[in-house]
Amino acid sequence: MSDSHDHENPVQHPEVQLASRAGYVAGFILTLGLMFTSLELVTHHVWAPFKLMVATSAAALVAVILQSYLLFRLDLSKAQRWNTFALIIMIPLFVLIIALTWWMFQSLGARTMIHGMGM
Amino acid sequence: MLVHLQGPWSPLWGRLSLSEVPYHNMIVVGAFAFAIVLGAAIVGAVTYAGKWGYLWREWLTTVDHKKIGVMYILLGLVMLFRGFVDALMMRTQQMMAAGPHAAGFLGALHGYLPPSHFDQIYSAHGTIMIILAVTPILVGLMNIVVPLQVGARDMAYPYLNAVGLWLTAMAAALVMLSLFLGDFSHAGWVGLAPLTELPYSPNVGVDYWMWAIQISSVGTTLGSINLIATIVKMRAPGMTWGRLPIFTWTSLSTNIIALSSFPVLAVALFLLSFDRYLGTHFFTPGLGGDLMLYTNLFWIWGHPEVYFVVLPAFGIISEIVPTFSEKPLFGYITMVIASMAIAGVSWSVWLHHFFTMGEGPAVSLYFSVATMLVGIPTGVKVFNWAFTMYRARIRYDVPMLWAIGALALLLTGGLTGMMLAIPAINYTVHNSVFVVAHFHNMFLLIAFAAMGGINYWWPKVFGYKLDEKTGRLVFWYWVAGTIVVFVPMYTLGFMGMTRRLDYVAHPSWLPLLQLEEAGIALYCLALYYQLKQIYVSIRDRAANRVGADAWGTSRSLEWMTLSPVPFYNFAVTPVVHARDEWAWRREHGYTNLRPSRYVDIHMPRNTAVPLVIGALSFALGFGLIWRIWWLTALSLVGIVVAMIIRAGDTDTGYVIAAADVERMEKQADLRAQTVPGGRTGQPIRAVP
């Protein structure tokens, strides 16, 4: 009977067992650093807008990867497999929706905005 | 930081004042009287019968997935009734207000509803029907059936399940409250931007609409997480992916859609709330906003949402058709692939809702082709059902009638959808009642399947069948009503009638509008027989008791356990040997097996926390709508505190001893002997 109660203890969950203080601290500091760098780049107009956009997007991507590994411990272990899977199937969706939205508004802007004021 | 409001506001009452009660509107007063009488009757009946304790213990605080499912469906049916009354009012208005000589009543120039009232009715009708009627009914069916079909004792997160229910119920309560306090949105169920913005809709109507949807979709999202986790993690031994019943498969794909699309709606509505509360300009053209941004976000959710509601309907049809064809489903694998493909394609078609935006031929072409691709997996499904029925010994029981009716509707609705997916056609009929007829056609397919599902699984949940004779009448009046309302509506669409008209400028359209009104009368008859069916079935339940397999030829796991299902679902966790396990056992003569040894069962304990969280979210919504900030803050804190208290509660389950399970099962056996077919069910015909 005590056996059937074991899974009630949240601390026993494999996901919780994966928690690590060093991982949290490292994840926190690294992502803060990335965000701060991006902020600095943007506020000081270090590059042309397009280059800035690429750089900040890249920084955001690295931050997401760091966070999912260091904070959420997403990997291919048995406990985490489904969580990782759920995150990964979101990626094509995300890309699809952003890309299609960008395409339709780009095309809309070109046809309806005064030239030079569109995207 | 807060936006400047037109009209009075006080710290204590927010925007609330007595003048917000529309007591000068006779229709609202009538509805209010009806609600009071009905409410008093229910409260009186419960008190008279001394059932408050029972209600509290067995229903309001329950975490049992079957009871939660029943309450979801009950909520959905009540809201279906409310939505139907809205429809009746709109049909009547359009019939009364055709042509400049149409008489006016109750303060309306033509007909009996002034534009401001008519607009609220169509907005409420759409919001209610989609979010608060069809969705809860389908979620309720998934709640009841999925854990049984995978051989689980409950959902993966029973407590979360109850939270989802009460959030949905409170959203419905907010919409109902808007009848009697303030007003409801007049911007359509889609929330036409920028009409929803504060300068154009200064009252609380849009806020009611926005927060009700926001609260209920949190409930739906939580529910989708729960169902996905249940299907992935709680399958009984032997229930491999290749053996999962099709309804469970469609539940999985539908909830993947929900989980990935509802957050988009939440974002769209939060941006709108920033506009309305904080004075930002996301969707107003001023200062760089763009109203098409709202439309875009809304339909990124909106189109997946229509597949979210249709996939469970497909699942229901896939369960009913084999049972009453007495054959396994044709093309299991292709059915699974088709369900997943529909979910996949559903993310890439949303622009077909605003082809007329002006995005140009290349973009339109992409979305047109993508939309038409949906026809392929849908066609696969239709052929699979047809081949299942081909040369089968079909029994036309009530659930089967609904399933076949749904197939007919799928054909017309799907084909008109294809027409709308062609940009050139779309430009001529967009925003006409042709579109309205198309999507009602589709939603009726869903409603038909849901009615079939309710008739099909009712005996599983309650232990007796619904009355057959009245059930048939309900079906045929629905069919008649559907034809008589929607054939004229398609026609009017081709004739150029635009949607959402409170005044119809062409008197030549009148005959078709009158025909539609006649169709509504047929639906009223269906409603009458529906109530009669439930009454007669409850009255005669002793005569209609069923065994485990209520239909004699059903196939999946839920038909293995007792009817009604005991609160622990299965006395021992079933071991699955085949796809269509129950049919497999029947064919091998294993229908009377008894466990040699019972084991302790671990069950979740009842809790009032979900109800409390629900009530607090109602207060939160109310505070936000009327801008009563102390109430908003207090209820938000309350919700967090309730969650913390619950998180600290380690005693959330209990154990039923093996001996008790054995005793209850013995009693059930004795009871089952009084039912035709004994414990397993009625042998309607021998299975070859």
Ligand code: HEM
């Ligand atoms: C699966 C069940 C379906 C449901 C529940 C459904 C529902 C809807 C709804 C609610 C709308 C319009 C909402 C509004 O503007 O207020 C709509 C419009 C539309 N539907 Fe469907 N639909 C379904 C299937 C399809 C299919 C299979 C197609 C095409 C292959 C399709 C194509 C369209 C198009 C193109 C429109 C936009 C029409 C316009 O506004 O001009 N639909 N549908």
Ligand SMILES: [Cu+2]
């Ligand atoms: Cu669509």
